[in-house]
Amino acid sequence: MNVEGTSSKGLSGLRVMVFESRMSPTLTQLVRLQGGEPFAAPLLKEVPIERNQEAFAFGEALLAGKIDLLILLTGVGTRALVRVLETRHDRERILSALRSTPVLPRGPKPIKALDEIKVPYVDTVPEPNTWRELMATLDKREEDIPLKGRLVAVQEYGARNHELIEALQERGATVFAVPVYRWELPDDLGPAREAVRRIIRGQADVALFTTAVHIDHLCRIAAEMGVEEQLRAAFEKIVIASVGPDTSEALRAKGLWPDLEPSSPKMGPLVAETALRAVAVLEQKRRHGCGVEVRDAILDLAVEPVPAYEDGPFLRACRRQPVPHTPVWLMRQAGRYQASYRAVRKERTFLELCKSPELACQVTVQAQEDLGTDAAIIFADILLILEPLGTGLEYSKGDGPVVPHPVRRRADVGRLKSVRPEESLAYVMEAIHLTRRRLRPEVPLIGFAGAPFTLAAYMIEGGSSKDFVRVRRFIREEPEAWAELMERLVEATGAYLSAQVRAGAQVLQIFDSWVGCLTRDEYVRSVQPHTARLFGRINGLAPNIHFGTGTAHLLDLLAQAGGDVVGADHRIALDEAWTRIGHDRAVQGNLDPEALLGPKESLRQRVQAVLERAAGRPGHIFNLGHGILQTTPEENAREVVRLVHELSAR
Numbered sequence: 001m002n003v004e005g006t007s008s009k010g011l012s013g014l015r016v017m018v019f020e021s022r023m024s025p026t027l028t029q030l031v032r033l034q035g036g037e038p039f040a041a042p043l044l045k046e047v048p049i050e051r052n053q054e055a056f057a058f059g060e061a062l063l064a065g066k067i068d069l070l071i072l073l074t075g076v077g078t079r080a081l082v083r084v085l086e087t088r089h090d091r092e093r094i095l096s097a098l099r100s101t102p103v104l105p106r107g108p109k110p111i112k113a114l115d116e117i118k119v120p121y122v123d124t125v126p127e128p129n130t131w132r133e134l135m136a137t138l139d140k141r142e143e144d145i146p147l148k149g150r151l152v153a154v155q156e157y158g159a160r161n162h163e164l165i166e167a168l169q170e171r172g173a174t175v176f177a178v179p180v181y182r183w184e185l186p187d188d189l190g191p192a193r194e195a196v197r198r199i200i201r202g203q204a205d206v207a208l209f210t211t212a213v214h215i216d217h218l219c220r221i222a223a224e225m226g227v228e229e230q231l232r233a234a235f236e237k238i239v240i241a242s243v244g245p246d247t248s249e250a251l252r253a254k255g256l257w258p259d260l261e262p263s264s265p266k267m268g269p270l271v272a273e274t275a276l277r278a279v280a281v282l283e284q285k286r287r288h289g290c291g292v293e294v295r296d297a298i299l300d301l302a303v304e305p306v307p308a309y310e311d312g313p314f315l316r317a318c319r320r321q322p323v324p325h326t327p328v329w330l331m332r333q334a335g336r337y338q339a340s341y342r343a344v345r346k347e348r349t350f351l352e353l354c355k356s357p358e359l360a361c362q363v364t365v366q367a368q369e370d371l372g373t374d375a376a377i378i379f380a381d382i383l384l385i386l387e388p389l390g391t392g393l394e395y396s397k398g399d400g401p402v403v404p405h406p407v408r409r410r411a412d413v414g415r416l417k418s419v420r421p422e423e424s425l426a427y428v429m430e431a432i433h434l435t436r437r438r439l440r441p442e443v444p445l446i447g448f449a450g451a452p453f454t455l456a457a458y459m460i461e462g463g464s465s466k467d468f469v470r471v472r473r474f475i476r477e478e479p480e481a482w483a484e485l486m487e488r489l490v491e492a493t494g495a496y497l498s499a500q501v502r503a504g505a506q507v508l509q510i511f512d513s514w515v516g517c518l519t520r521d522e523y524v525r526s527v528q529p530h531t532a533r534l535f536g537r538i539n540g541l542a543p544n545i546h547f548g549t550g551t552a553h554l555l556d557l558l559a560q561a562g563g564d565v566v567g568a569d570h571r572i573a574l575d576e577a578w579t580r581i582g583h584d585r586a587v588q589g590n591l592d593p594e595a596l597l598g599p600k601e602s603l604r605q606r607v608q609a610v611l612e613r614a615a616g617r618p619g620h621i622f623n624l625g626h627g628i629l630q631t632t633p634e635e636n637a638r639e640v641v642r643l644v645h646e647l648s649a650r
């Protein structure tokens with residue numbers, strides 16, 4: 001996507017807060033080119049560390065040939081490091097030592113710095129260039145760049161990257177951290193304070209965060225002004241755009257929800273993609289407009305808290321914000337266990353029902369209202385996309401889904417058609433549109449799709465499977481065809497999910513239902529990068545949920561691939577699952593669907609047990625571990641929803 005320099009003016013009339021320091025002139029110019037009104041408020045100053053003992057010790061080790069691998073995290077830091085060493089040693093000696101040491105740059109900026117001094121590097125790290133991709137690159141090169149027992153130097157910038165250091169240590173490396181400069185608040189805090197005031201007064205529409213440190217600094221400045229809470233509340237009404245995953249993580253850690261993250265973690269795509277989506281995001285965030293007028297006096301006195309815009313418990317839980325009660329919905333809440341569903345279904349096939357927007361809307365709303373859940377999920381199926389892809393799709397009574405033209409070899413992948421969801425799946429968009437209008441305003445609508453692996457499993461197996469032998473063999477024996485198939489599915493599902501958001505979906509769930517059949521190794525090598533790319537496409541469109549079953553051994557890897565909320569099934573205790581997922585994410589789950597078969601008297605205790613594992617921590621969405629069973633008494637499904645609300649009321 002490249003809209004820079006074109007005539008599109010996606011930021012026309014929008015007031016954009018630019019927090020970048022060094023590249024501030026470039027970024028403000030990019031904003032102007034898109035028709036926006038930039039306000040530059042630099043949030044940091046880079047301070048070189050004088051008398052840098054670690055850097056000098058590193059210099060000695062480097063010249064003695066003792067460094068087995070040097071990891072460079074930033075371009076500015078790489079240049080600064082060479083400058084520091086030059087105060088003690090001859091430049092040519094330093095460069096020649098660097099040239100004979102294996103060097104791994106994290107991304108394009110350190111690469112540029114290395115090119116300037118003609119120092120080669122052993123590999124490149126794929127986008128989005130976080131420590132995760134860096135470690136994945138090293139893991140791939142395990143044979144020729146071993147870490148065990150080796151001395152690995154890491155050029156650091158500002159804050160320490162603990163995750164990276166721990167990951168290196170886990171693989172047996174000795175880590176030599178070399179801090180080069182640190183970050184401080186800028187000397188002139190005037191512009192930053194003015195930015196805080198403008199955001200709180202409602203005189204800003206978009207905030208561009210270009211490094212993780214910005215968030216800490218902004219919160220510090222607001223805290224000193226005594227308006228941290230007001231600032232947080234005001235962010236619920238403006239577009240929060242984050243340059244990449246590290247910055248987004250820092251935002252979430254402060255309870256701020258990034259609305260946008262570009263497909264590539266650079267300033268150009270950040271502005272271009274913000275321009276494309278800002279107006280839609282603003283409309284959505286301001287739809288319920290609380291229209292709080294903030295008197296200037298508050299900014300000086302900071303006494304009265306600004307009432308935050310209250311959206312429902314479900315969306316708040318996705319963002320790990322406090323809720324009045326734990327939100328709950330049930331996977332497959334509309335289905336054959338309901339008499340009303342069976343009545344509608346009696347007259348037509350499942351596919352006919354999916355393709356009748358009016359009826360799909362009716363069964364969606366009926367299930368939500370009848371159960372009293374905190375969200376509705378659009379009535380559809382993860383396999384509908386197989387029809388436009390060209391493999392065909394049938395649902396046979398008793399056998400579940402059947403794929404008449406399965407993918408068995410590379411040529412079959414080549415024959416797949418590209419999907420234009422707004423045309424070939426127009427009936428889903430129509431159903432979403434109708435349902436969004438029909439549901440009560442405080443009930444969010446969930447859109448969904450199958451994850452690339454689970455869709456591929458159906459396409460290769462030709463239908464449901466117990467052992468998934470065919471798909472696992474395919475991954476092993478046809479690696480290129482597999483990569484191509486994943487590519488096609490990421491493309492198709494990415495477009496499908498975006499279209500659902502445009503039609504009115506407010507949350508997206510990705511079902512990787514059968515991913516639990518894979519080993520960690522298979523997942524990391526052949527699935528995770530593709531799932532991560534799908535999340536890269538949809539992050540920021542709407543909060544998203546990443547769900548799979550039998551994933552106890554994969555939860556950390558699933559969380560790495562993506563998901564504002566990560567689902568766990570009932571085979572693992574929820575607290576254990578949450579620890580593996582990480583407390584920086586919300587979780588969904590995980591009552592055993594079998595509990596709903598009764599007796600009704602035992603339900604209370606089983607619901608209570610799940611809630612206890614969640615321990616009232618913000619960011620729990622109650623659900624079953626997997627879809628509701630067909631033989632479930634409707635009364636018990638209602639009772640679960642009622643119990644969750646009662647037992648979790650705060």
Ligand code: CP3
Pocket residue numbers: 330331332333334335336345350377378379380381382383395400401448464511513626627
């Ligand atoms: O309330 C909801 O959750 C409604 C929407 C929904 C359906 N399927 C309706 C459906 C959703 C979100 C799905 C997702 C889905 N579909 C998944 C992922 C979730 C999971 O269970 O892991 C999967 C793997 C499928 C594929 C699929 N569709 C199967 C295996 C089957 C047959 C098995 C069965 O339960 O009958 C379907 C058909 C299907 N999808 C039905 C429903 C209500 C039953 C159709 C009928 O009325 O006969």
